[in-house]
Amino acid sequence: MRGRAARAENGGVEYQELVDEVCALLGTPVTLEGRDFRLIAFGAHDSDDDRVMDPVRTRTILRRRSAPAVREWFESFGIATARRPVRIPPEPAAGVLTGRVCLPVRHGAVVYGYVWLLDDGAVPPGDPRLDDAMAVAGRIGALLAEEARAGARLGESLRAVLTAAAPDAARELTAALGAAAEGPLTVVAVAPWDPAADVPAPPPGALAVCAPPHALAALTRPAAARAVAGRLRGRRAAGIGAARRGPEALPGAWREALAAARAAGAEERFGGVAQWPDLGPYRLLTALPAAGPDPAVRPLLRPEHRELARTAETFLDEAGQAARTAAALGIHRQTLYYRLSRIERLTGLDLGSGGDRLLLHMALKAARLR
Structure with missing residues (x-):
């Protein structure tokens, strides 16, 4: 073929x-x-x-x-x-x-x-x-x-590979791709995706497009992945998996792309498109099972404490450096110290403890994913 x-x-x-x-x-x-x-x-x-x-x-x-x-x-x-x-x-x-x-x-x-x-x-x-x-x-x-x-057949083969729907799916996709299967490939995920929506035609740079449950997937070369994500995502978040060799390795890239799309929807700094190698702590957080907020951190996540939660996250993002945190928030250092003391009273956590800092930081980042 x-x-x-x-x-x-x-x-x-x-x-x-x-x-x-x-x-x-x-x-x-x-x-x-x-x-x-x-x-x-x-x-x-x-x-x-x-x-x-x-x-x-x-x-x-x-x-x-x-x-x-x-x-x-x-x-x-x-x-x-x-x-x-x-x-x-x-x-x-x-x-x-x-x-x-x-x-x-x-x-x-x-x-x-x-x-x-x-x-x-x-x-x-x-x-x-x-x-x-x-x-x-x-x-x-x-x-x-x-x-x-031809694109629909290729999309069906890609969907079968990503969802493990057929034992010979990777072999069929390899045959359908021809020479394109030999180079490095990756997958773009756009999420969320309405299952009732039409699957778009592959944009320039995409080899195939399909819609596994709750997301849109595009098969592409790594060099074209960001452009493909930009063309497909609209106002949604998009994620890009790490490069792989051969269609049989694409399920791994798909899992990474889905995780990256979740992170892109959680963090403004990604600009709506995130790549798996750039996720930092979200590589671990997206792999954890979904759970509610930690009991100690739950009070901090209430709407009336939104500014305190932002202060805590910025403080931890800045490695506990007061001067850098105050500059990032645009507040006086004494205001920062007052807010940190309120955070400790509200959560019962000690911001001088490495373990408590780790718990708070992970809980705040996980809350973004939810």
Whole structure:
């Protein structure tokens, strides 16, 4: 079986050739996007007219995806169910300075993407060239449909590996990946994930995507993992496992990615995406069974003591250095000492004791994970 990486590479060439064919047919700038509005290919167009590179087209090319507001504007014209070209008027407030003609890219009953033409008046309604362009869009749809089927099969194999659903799953995934299975691989986890939500198509850099229980998983090369996480996570947290050799080692990377996603959701310093090697104490804390807060620390976690809990965590993060803690919190050192004494009275712990400090620090970090 040919690897999906090879299929995608060759498919990219075919998409570009087909987009160039539409450009030549119509003599107008063209872009091709998937049904998730991810940019697949665009045709070069030499023009001195600034409207050719209006803000929406520029952002789509630079960011490889249309903005959500632009997507909603275009979808409001029924492009997701259309079978013929759809004309969309300009909307300067959304950055659409020039109208568009949308050619739905279909295969059978399914829309797999959209070919976009700038509606500069060069292609009037009923122009027979639009029929020729729709025929090209149909060929693009067949390619996207095959890629979607291949991606779904690969996603099913990945899910079987990560959930240990079949004894030969790793061997099947290796065969499906082809040469891509030989290099280092890792897994990205996005959590939480609604099991009723559609599984997105693999973004650039991802070899496969699937949805094991309560999370989204993407198989990728380590060098592309952060970019893949950024494209998939939306407002959720994402984690990246350590690199592995061979699909049979991916369950370990998946467990690490899930732990890293939990840590990313708990700590702002990770910026929403955490990598397993960077987790520090969370590598241990995420491996512990879920439990309620320690009885000694429970009073400190009540909402009315939020500032005291923050003070305690910062003090411990700064290795008990009063000057550094006061600077980090923006308070006077005497205020810090007063707060620390209140923390000791509230918890019954001695902040001069290494054991008590360890207990308090672990309990505060574990509370973040909950």
